Amino acid sequence: MLRGQDRRQAMMLLGGGLLAAGCGGVPSARSEEAAAASLHELAAAKGLRFGTAMAARQLDDPNYVEIVKRECGAIVAENEHKIYTILAEEDEWNFGPADALARFAEEEVLAMRGHTLIWSHPRWLPDWLNNTAFDAQGAEAWIDSYVARVAGRYSPQVYSWDVINEAVDDKTGELRETTFTRAMGFDALTHSFHAAKEAAPGATLAYNDYMSWEEGNEGHRTGVLRLLERLKKDGAPIDALGIQSHSNYNMPNEFTAERQRAWRGFVDEVVGMGLDIYLTEFDVNDTRLGPDEAMRDRLIADYTKDYLDMMLSYPQTKDLLAWGMVDKDSWLQTFLPREDDVEKRPTVYDSDYQAKPMREAIVAALRAAPVRS
Numbered sequence: 001m002l003r004g005q006d007r008r009q010a011m012m013l014l015g016g017g018l019l020a021a022g023c024g025g026v027p028s029a030r031s032e033e034a035a036a037a038s039l040h041e042l043a044a045a046k047g048l049r050f051g052t053a054m055a056a057r058q059l060d061d062p063n064y065v066e067i068v069k070r071e072c073g074a075i076v077a078e079n080e081h082k083i084y085t086i087l088a089e090e091d092e093w094n095f096g097p098a099d100a101l102a103r104f105a106e107e108e109v110l111a112m113r114g115h116t117l118i119w120s121h122p123r124w125l126p127d128w129l130n131n132t133a134f135d136a137q138g139a140e141a142w143i144d145s146y147v148a149r150v151a152g153r154y155s156p157q158v159y160s161w162d163v164i165n166e167a168v169d170d171k172t173g174e175l176r177e178t179t180f181t182r183a184m185g186f187d188a189l190t191h192s193f194h195a196a197k198e199a200a201p202g203a204t205l206a207y208n209d210y211m212s213w214e215e216g217n218e219g220h221r222t223g224v225l226r227l228l229e230r231l232k233k234d235g236a237p238i239d240a241l242g243i244q245s246h247s248n249y250n251m252p253n254e255f256t257a258e259r260q261r262a263w264r265g266f267v268d269e270v271v272g273m274g275l276d277i278y279l280t281e282f283d284v285n286d287t288r289l290g291p292d293e294a295m296r297d298r299l300i301a302d303y304t305k306d307y308l309d310m311m312l313s314y315p316q317t318k319d320l321l322a323w324g325m326v327d328k329d330s331w332l333q334t335f336l337p338r339e340d341d342v343e344k345r346p347t348v349y350d351s352d353y354q355a356k357p358m359r360e361a362i363v364a365a366l367r368a369a370p371v372r373s
């Protein structure tokens with residue numbers, strides 16, 4: 001039985017044929033070219049990683065698994081590394097789902113990213129933890145022991161961790177309050193980075209958030225810049241900003257020149273701080289587009305190309321991770337549902353596991369990207 005790299009190469013050849021055939025009879029020169037190399041290989045040729053989020057339940061979906069093995073060089077657990085999965089109840093550790101994904105990554109020679117050690121938002125922390133009233137020392141000790149246990153367990157496999165996720169209130173730009181920040185203030189964040197460095201010294205460490213180019217995001221962007229500046233000033237061992245890259249509220253065709261300028265200003269400031277960029281959760285929400293599939297796919301593909309052209313032009317951008325590879329499994333199917341109830345098309349493959357124009361757009365953006373070290 002072929003394993004790992006050999007197996008992925010074989011799947012890629014097989015997948016090329018399937019892809020071409022899957023796109024409707026006689027393969028076009030364009031689809032053949034697009035199918036000739038996997039997204040992972042095209043990315044790797046430029047010093048980038050391409051990968052996807054994956055849920056443990058998708059290990060039981062052979063079609064999903066095949067796409068991941070064929071296209072990806074990395075996976076990230078969609079929910080399995082979150083505190084609400086690992087420690088939903090106090091003292092009841094649940095590493096099973098994350099371990100299953102880690103085993104799969106190891107067997108298939110896929111790199112693994114970690115998302116996320118501390119989701120700094122009470123909505124996504126378990127109730128028992130929200131209801132624990134720490135003093136500063138107690139909060140520090142809890143963070144130390146949790147991060148040591150989780151990041152330590154997956155070290156050195158996990159090459160990069162989102163140490164802190166979504167700590168900035170998108171409306172006010174201020175720090176969200178959690179049981180940890182109530183006890184320690186901003187030091188809760190800085191301290192988490194030190195704890196992660198200690199537990200996973202070989203992993204790069206990121207702050208991850210969903211600020212974007214979209215209308216109404218100015219305050220969120222400013223809040224994130226302030227947070228990054230403070231982390232740097234306080235000596236946190238931070239290597240990168242995770243730019244989630246969900247585009248949720250604007251139409252994909254509203255990535256106008258003016259918005260691009262403002263967004264570039266933000267990214268310039270981030271890299272100006274010496275940070276790398278990881279595109280950690282790419283997908284495109286078509287909530288506000290009309291129902292016509294071909295039209296939606298085209299607008300989504302055009303936006304994908306424009307957005308990735310800009311983001312991959314930064315040599316500091318190291319990872320491009322999709323937030324899921326198949327439409328039917330996307331979190332967006334239930335978030336901001338379409339009024340017409342038509343299935344959304346936010347990812348690279350449709351619900352019949354066929355590649356969509358978004359894939360061609362990613363191929364084109366990867367081919368156009370400069371090589372990075």
Ligand code: G3I
Nearest residue numbers: 078079082115124165166210244246281323330331332335
């Ligand atoms: O586990 C239960 C399951 O037992 C139950 O049957 C099912 C019924 O709805 O719910 C399941 O839990 C859901 C879980 O996903 C697993 O599918 C939660 O309700 C649901 O809220 C949770 O949503 C996840 C969300 O984060 C919140 O953690 C999405 O799958 C996941 O895609 C999303 O990912 C986030 C990133 O972590 C951070 N950035 C934004 C991104 C999208 O929201």
